[in-house]
Amino acid sequence: MGRQLSLWTVGEARHRKAASGAGREALEDKYAPLLCERFDIADSVSYAGNKRMPLFRLYRYKEAFAYSFVQAMIENLALSEADFVLDPFCGMGTTPFTAGLHGIPSWGLDKLPVAVFVARTLPWFLQVEPGQIHEVFTRLLTSVGRQPPADVAEDVAIMKVAFEPETLLLLRKWKSAIATLDSPYREMMMLLFLAILEPCSYTSKDGQFLRLRHDKPVAHPTEALQQKVLEAERDILLVRKLGWHRRWRQPIVMQGDARQLPPTPLDRLPTAIITSPPYVNRYDYTRSYSLELCFAFVRDFEELKALRYSILRSHIEAKVHPNEVPAHPAVLEVLNALQQRRNRLNNPRIPAMIAGYFIDMEQVIQEWARTLASGGKVVVVVDNVRFDGEMVPVDLILCDIAEREGFSVEAIWVARYKGNSSQQMGRYGRLPVRESVLLWRKL
Numbered sequence: 032m033g034r035q036l037s038l039w040t041v042g043e044a045r046h047r048k049a050a051s052g053a054g055r056e057a058l059e060d061k062y063a064p065l066l067c068e069r070f071d072i073a074d075s076v077s078y079a080g081n082k083r084m085p086l087f088r089l090y091r092y093k094e095a096f097a098y099s100f101v102q103a104m105i106e107n108l109a110l111s112e113a114d115f116v117l118d119p120f121c122g123m124g125t126t127p128f129t130a131g132l133h134g135i136p137s138w139g140l141d142k143l144p145v146a147v148f149v150a151r152t153l154p155w156f157l158q159v160e161p162g163q164i165h166e167v168f169t170r171l172l173t174s175v176g177r178q179p180p181a182d183v184a185e186d187v188a189i190m191k192v193a194f195e196p197e198t199l200l201l202l203r204k205w206k207s208a209i210a211t212l213d214s215p216y217r218e219m220m221m222l223l224f225l226a227i228l229e230p231c232s233y234t235s236k237d238g239q240f241l242r243l244r245h246d247k248p249v250a251h252p253t254e255a256l257q258q259k260v261l262e263a264e265r266d267i268l269l270v271r272k273l274g275w276h277r278r279w280r281q282p283i284v285m286q287g288d289a290r291q292l293p294p295t296p297l298d299r300l301p302t303a304i305i306t307s308p309p310y311v312n313r314y315d316y317t318r319s320y321s322l323e324l325c326f327a328f329v330r331d332f333e334e335l336k337a338l339r340y341s342i343l344r345s346h347i348e349a350k351v352h353p354n355e356v357p358a359h360p361a362v363l364e365v366l367n368a369l370q371q372r373r374n375r376l377n378n379p380r381i382p383a384m385i386a387g388y389f390i391d392m393e394q395v396i397q398e399w400a401r402t403l404a405s406g407g408k409v410v411v412v413v414d415n416v417r418f419d420g421e422m423v424p425v426d427l428i429l430c431d432i433a434e435r436e437g438f439s440v441e442a443i444w445v446a447r448y449k450g451n452s453s454q455q456m457g458r459y460g461r462l463p464v465r466e467s468v469l470l471w472r473k474l
Contacts (some may be wrong), residue, residue, distance in 0.1 A: 068444075076412050085273075118137070184332065193232040202224075304407070311425060372419055415466070
């Protein structure tokens, strides 16, 4: 199970005491007995583990945790076909897909339409015969040159610089060709198509944004799509050999907001949640996945902007109404400290983002308390952050909110420590930031 956490060295403890106020210190003291190092799961709380997994590797959703993590949590929580698993931030659908492979009913939601599309589409690859995807691609190849270019959100700035003109034209023709297919081949080919947009562009999903890299080698759309089709065919054969289809239970995946969960789609309440909300790290998913969104899910910049303002407020453009104030004292403590040094922050909107994030997450946890069955279990992967030397113990704050909403905190596993930026280290010294797995139970 891991060893009891030795929180800090003497020097780090002194630094923590100087940098933190009473609210955060009280939380560290309160939850210290529940903190436990679990470095054995470090790779599985990120997408790294999915790079080796068939089907999951077809589309790089870099914020996902790995199939192996969900598999381990299903075993740890002793979940069975009698349970009902919910992931309210399902991303590419790792939780509902893995639950489905165990025959466990599952329900996934996400606010980002590209995530919902991937989560709905991946299961189809379990159900097609080997060779069919390649056959469809070969048929499309003969007609793609005659297709009219499909509509895309051309007014979004990144679309004007991400592609060579001839590459963009060919991609739009491929989109039109794929649109002529019947379901589910249309959806499967579209998923593979979305997966090649980044390799065919001068962009890279790097950190908080989709960055331009004009020195990057760019793939040819037809060649990239053909390679992706061959990869899918190999994975279809592999999962057949693994027997993934034998206990399969189709997940329910829908677009939805974790701050206001819709009624349960089954005639019972979920008994477990396995999820990872967005981290309060300034990453804007509508920017990271803007190529996919502009090709298939939004018609113009106004729709993209509306989506940006509707997702969980974990990014720097989050808007907070003056009357909105976070309830937790540790959050207020952080905000007060950052407001005093506002001129030193590399972005003055960081306090608003933090405030919006914890206001939203309190609503999310209240929804979990309302929706989850009595005795239900919760597994949450979260990341702490540090801004201008101020540590934000996201894991402990969320645990404290959860206790106030009727959950018992069973354990806090520290999956890994992450370093802070060179600028932060130069000014404040090296102080590791936890990435944690929170385990709760509804009382």
